[in-house]
Every structure is written in structure tokens, then in C-alpha cells.
């Protein structure tokens with residue numbers, strides 16, 4: 001992977017569309033204090049980091065209520081919403097429209113920017129999920145379609161099944177300490193022009209205690225979170241998702257998009273084992 005050219009940028013293309021989106025976004029899973037999270041997300045949007053990921057499965061739907069509160073304070077077009085939908089909602093392509101409309105109502109918006117099913121694990125036939133996704137997009141309820149946690153074979157199958165839409169984004173775990181997708185998914189995304197939204201980029205805090213990452217951070221007068229995020233967004237086609245419900249962490253993490261690690265330091269990070 002170290003042979004692939006670095007791709008530092010503050011925004012990256014969304015799939016093969018003409019749009020570019022911020023290279024750092026924030027998820028809404030595992031939130032403990034929703035009041036604090038609301039302030040944190042508003043801060044992120046103010047800083048131009050407006051990609052927010054939400055799911056009907058997070059906190060029994062409370063993350064959707066959080067989006068509603070955020071949307072009461074900012075304009076809809078100031079936020080780029082990525083919605084990770086439970087596959088069961090897509091099990092009936094007609095009912096899926098009504099069910100998704102109810103979720104949009106709960107968030108107080110008429111559309112999301114990207115809808116992505118969370119890996120189906122063969123529970124729902126792929127062609128049914130694809131039909132439901134295209135129905136939702138055709139109704140104008142989602143601008144684009146993405147996928148979360150699918151295998152490359154499944155992604156290829158889905159690309160062949162789609163009739164009117166393309167896949168613009170694939171969400172997958174990726175961090176400086178978990179680089180499995182460098183072997184296959186990142187090269188696949190580069191070849192097919194799909195954006196990868198890397199999640200769990202801080203390994204839920206584990207990267208912050210890694211001695212090698214701490215050492216590189218001190219060299220740049222930065223923090224381990226900034227180094228770990230910078231490592232991820234240096235990769236071609238990859239944007240990063242993290243989670244923080246603290247304004248100070250959002251401000252700290254936002255500085256990662258301007259941190260440019262040298263090739264030598266990226267190579268050192270490439271040597272780390274999970």
C-alpha cells in the first residue's frame with residue numbers, strides 16, 4: 001500500500017459524482033450524552049466537517065432524534081447525511097419506502113444524501129435490497145446509494161443488479177491498526193471509483209495509547225488522534241469517520257485534515273501491527 005500515491009486533500013470526490021465531500025465526518029453510534037453530542041456536531045458543521053452518519057439502529061433510534069435537533073439549528077444543505085439502514089427495513093421493496101419516510105420524518109428532513117444498508121449477512125436476498133434501495137432513491141428520499149460491511153463479491157453482484165443508480169460509497173472498518181482492506185477493498189475502490197468511508201478510525205481510543213503513534217504526534221506537535229486520522233485520509237479514495245460527543249475532541253480532530261505526515265512517517269505507521 002505504501003507504493004500507492006498519497007492523496008491528501010480537505011475534500012474528496014464522492015464516488016464518480018461531480019460532488020466532493022469533507023474527508024472527515026462524525027458518526028452517532030455509542031453516544032452517551034446527547035446534549036453534549038448535539039453541541040459537538042454543530043461545532044463540526046461550523047468547521048466545515050459536515051458529513052454526519054446516522055442509523056435507525058443506533059441507540060434505539062435516538063440518533064435520529066439527535067439529527068432532528070441538529071437540523072433545527074443549521075440549514076439542511078449544510079449537512080451531508082449518511083444513513084446506515086437496517087437490512088430488515090429493505091426486506092419489502094414497497095413497504096421500505098413508507099418505513100424510510102417515517103425515519104426521515106423523525107429526523108425532520110425529506111431526504112438523506114447517502115443511504116447504505118448495513119451488511120445483510122444473507123438475511124435478505126441482495127436483489128430485494130437493491131430493489132428497495134432504488135425505490136427509495138427514485139422517490140427522492142436518498143440522493144445516492146452506498147454499502148456498509150459488504151464483501152467485494154457482494155458489492156460486484158450489487159453493481160450488476162443496480163439499474164438506475166451507482167454505488168458512491170462503501171463503509172468499512174479501517175485504521176492505522178486495522179489495515180486489512182488495503183489488500184483488497186481499497187484497490188477495488190480505486191479501480192471502480194468508489195469512495196471508502198473508513199470507520200472506527202481511532203479503534204475506539206486504542207490508537208491514542210500506541211507508543212509509535214504518540215512519538216510521531218510529538219514530532220508534529222500534534223495529537224495521536226490527529227496522526228491516526230491523517231494516516232487514514234492520506235489513502236486514495238478514503239475518507240474518515242470517527243465519533244466524538246465532546247466539542248474539544250471535535251476541534252482537535254478537525255485539525256487532522258491539515259496535518260500532512262511525511263512519507264517516511266507514513267511508512268513507519270504502515271509497519272505497525274494491530
Ligand SMILES: NC(=O)c1ccc[n+]([C@@H]2O[C@H](COP(=O)([O-])OP(=O)(O)OC[C@H]3O[C@@H](n4cnc5c(N)ncnc54)[C@H](OP(=O)(O)O)[C@@H]3O)[C@@H](O)[C@H]2O)c1
Nearest residue numbers: 027028029199200201202203204205225242243244245249
Ligand atoms: N464500530 C463499527 O463497527 C461501526 C460500523 C459502522 C459505522 N460506524 C460508525 O463509525 C463511527 C465511529 O466509529 P467508532 O465509534 O466505532 O469508534 P472511533 O471513532 O474509533 O472511536 C470513538 C471513540 O474515540 C473517542 N475520541 C474521539 N476523538 C477523540 C480525541 N480527540 N481524543 C480522545 N478520544 C477521542 C470518542 O470519545 P468522545 O465521544 O468522548 O470524544 C469515542 O469513545 C461510529 O459512531 C458509527 O457511527 C461504526
